[in-house]
Amino acid sequence: MPAKDIFHDTVKESLIKEGWTITDDPLSIRVGGVEMYIDLGAEKIIAAEKAKRKIAVEIKSFSGASTIYDFHLAVGQFMNYRLALKNTEPKRSLYLAVPMDTFDSFFTLKFVQTAIEDYQLNLIIYDIEKQIIVKWKP
Amino acid sequence: MPAKDIFHDTVKESLIKEGWTITDDPLSIRVGGVEMYIDLGAEKIIAAEKAKRKIAVEIKSFSGASTIYDFHLAVGQFMNYRLALKNTEPKRSLYLAVPMDTFDSFFTLKFVQTAIEDYQLNLIIYDIEKQIIVKWKP
Numbered sequence: 001m002p003a004k005d006i007f008h009d010t011v012k013e014s015l016i017k018e019g020w021t022i023t024d025d026p027l028s029i030r031v032g033g034v035e036m037y038i039d040l041g042a043e044k045i046i047a048a049e050k051a052k053r054k055i056a057v058e059i060k061s062f063s064g065a066s067t068i069y070d071f072h073l074a075v076g077q078f079m080n081y082r083l084a085l086k087n088t089e090p091k092r093s094l095y096l097a098v099p100m101d102t103f104d105s106f107f108t109l110k111f112v113q114t115a116i117e118d119y120q121l122n123l124i125i126y127d128i129e130k131q132i133i134v135k136w137k138p
Numbered sequence: 139m140p141a142k143d144i145f146h147d148t149v150k151e152s153l154i155k156e157g158w159t160i161t162d163d164p165l166s167i168r169v170g171g172v173e174m175y176i177d178l179g180a181e182k183i184i185a186a187e188k189a190k191r192k193i194a195v196e197i198k199s200f201s202g203a204s205t206i207y208d209f210h211l212a213v214g215q216f217m218n219y220r221l222a223l224k225n226t227e228p229k230r231s232l233y234l235a236v237p238m239d240t241f242d243s244f245f246t247l248k249f250v251q252t253a254i255e256d257y258q259l260n261l262i263i264y265d266i267e268k269q270i271i272v273k274w275k276p
Binding site: 031032033034035036068071072073074075076077079080083084109110111112113114115118119 | 170
């Protein structure tokens with residue numbers, strides 16, 4: 001299986017394990033003359049809220065030659081996907097899925113932490129070995 | 139000359155024609171554990187303001203297979219470079235240099251216009267044939 005698909009399938013399986021239903025793989029959005037594809041769309045009934053929660057997930061492996069370059073691309077995708085969703089599905093929350101080892105190293109750098117806060121990025125940290133979601137932030 | 143260098147040199151020469159001095163090619167920034175390189179740093183004495191104006195320019199060719207993908211990357215770079223400059227050189231303005239044909243087609247799409255406004259992107263539109271800057275926005 002190509003490396004990209006391993007990361008994709010890990011996040012997908014991890015979400016299913018947590019009770020999410022994958023509704024779109026990928027989730028396509030058409031808005032303002034542009035077409036975009038976010039890796040996954042998922043939903044879950046939250047009993048306590050008596051409501052259906054919807055998310056969109058952009059899955060990143062951060063396995064490229066340059067982590068900062070991968071981060072530039074991830075930020076740009078997140079900004080554009082969030083802006084597109086604001087127009088088409090304002091109640092769907094967007095998450096960036098990041099492997100645990102990248103989160104523990106690169107994502108602890110001061111600049112990256114400032115960026116996450118400044119751009120209000122939502123993160124899902126996943127463990128590629130155990131095929132689970134380790135943390136949701138926030 | 140590789141295509142990338144043609145775009146790079148066009149913008150560089152166009153800035154020089156307008157009286158800018160290229161001070162950095164590329165402009166490197168170290169901030170919060172991360173190192174980044176913006177394509178060009180330039181400055182110009184503005185007589186009326188009796189001040190030196192400084193800019194940083196990220197040069198894009200938009201010649202990739204997917205224009206929206208190139209735009210995602212450009213947005214991410216712009217966000218991160220601006221955030222980095224805010225910490226290191228708050229008076230230097232960041233610009234995204236875009237070829238005229240891409241500006242006249244892709245950048246007129248409603249989504250892209252909304253994005254430019256929402257993220258407050260500064261643009262330099264350049265003519266690759268005439269080797270000049272056509273417009274600064276804003």
